[in-house]
Amino acid sequence: MLIEAQSVTKMFGAFKAVDNASVTVEEGDILGLIGPNGAGKSTFFNCLTGDMPLTSGTVRFAGTDITTAPPEERARLGLARSFQVPLTFESMSVLDNATIGALLRHHNAREAQAKAREVLDRVGLGRLADAPAKSLGTPGRKRLEIARALASEPKVLLLDEAMAGLTPTEVREAIELVRRIHAGGVTIVIVEHLMEVITSLTRRVVVFHQGREIARGTPREVTSDPHVIEAYLGRRKVRHAGES
Numbered sequence: 001m002l003i004e005a006q007s008v009t010k011m012f013g014a015f016k017a018v019d020n021a022s023v024t025v026e027e028g029d030i031l032g033l034i035g036p037n038g039a040g041k042s043t044f045f046n047c048l049t050g051d052m053p054l055t056s057g058t059v060r061f062a063g064t065d066i067t068t069a070p071p072e073e074r075a076r077l078g079l080a081r082s083f084q085v086p087l088t089f090e091s092m093s094v095l096d097n098a099t100i101g102a103l104l105r106h107h108n109a110r111e112a113q114a115k116a117r118e119v120l121d122r123v124g125l126g127r128l129a130d131a132p133a134k135s136l137g138t139p140g141r142k143r144l145e146i147a148r149a150l151a152s153e154p155k156v157l158l159l160d161e162a163m164a165g166l167t168p169t170e171v172r173e174a175i176e177l178v179r180r181i182h183a184g185g186v187t188i189v190i191v192e193h194l195m196e197v198i199t200s201l202t203r204r205v206v207v208f209h210q211g212r213e214i215a216r217g218t219p220r221e222v223t224s225d226p227h228v229i230e231a232y233l234g235r236r237k238v239r240h241a242g243e244s
């Protein structure tokens with residue numbers, strides 16, 4: 001098991017943003033995490049990555065208890081994330097932004113840059129390596145966010161709304177990119193409101209509502225679950241792979 005989060009609770013004052021969540025991720029998985037705004041998805045990610053301390057519960061990564069480990073230690077073990085709002089360093093070049101991720105594994109700056117270039121090529125930003133990061137639009141920033149995370153050579157990549165704000169064509173390209181990353185041996189956990197992304201990429205889905213898990217199963221199972229329809233999907237028509 002790569003990630004074992006057990007009974008994770010995160011409180012902000014008296015408010016339970018994540019309430020007793022237990023989620024496991026196996027090597028090779030593509031797990032989806034869905035739910036309405038404010039359900040606790042990003043907070044749960046923050047608890048996995050160490051960006052926020054847990055109130056209670058435990059998190060293990062590849063067998064190691066990382067419940068209180070700082071984010072850098074988790075990154076070194078192979079846990080990388082993208083942020084919902086891209087953490088782009090505007091005044092730096094695209095290459096330098098990606099190099100930040102690579103410096104986790106390569107202390108030699110030239111080696112780190114070489115790794116960053118390789119990753120930028122993989123995500124389709126190779127031609128823009130020397131451009132200032134601030135010249136990128138939304139799709140470019142989302143890709144750069146993924147590149148920075150990939151440059152740290154992770155075992156698991158946590159994607160937090162990596163496709164929000166993209167056009168349908170850009171979303172399809174981003175889905176292909178995530179498929180390629182997964183095929184390259186990276187386990188994926190994805191938070192996304194776009195159900196097309198969830199149904200075409202994931203094998204298992206966990207649904208949060210008001211901090212609690214309300215359903216889990218295949219994309220087809222959860223999207224036909226009455227609790228999920230009531231809490232989240234409403235009348236939205238969800239298309240599954242193979243349907244037109």
Ligand SMILES: Nc1ncnc2c1ncn2[C@@H]1O[C@H](COP(=O)(O)OP(=O)(O)OP(=O)(O)O)[C@@H](O)[C@H]1O
Pocket residue numbers: 012017035036037038039040041042043044
């Ligand atoms: N630092 C914080 N301090 C206080 N409350 C917070 C903090 N971060 C998140 N919350 C609250 O915790 C709840 C869960 O927020 P979270 O961002 O995890 O939800 P989410 O499922 O990721 O939502 P969205 O889909 O809108 O991104 C929300 O009610 C939010 O207002």
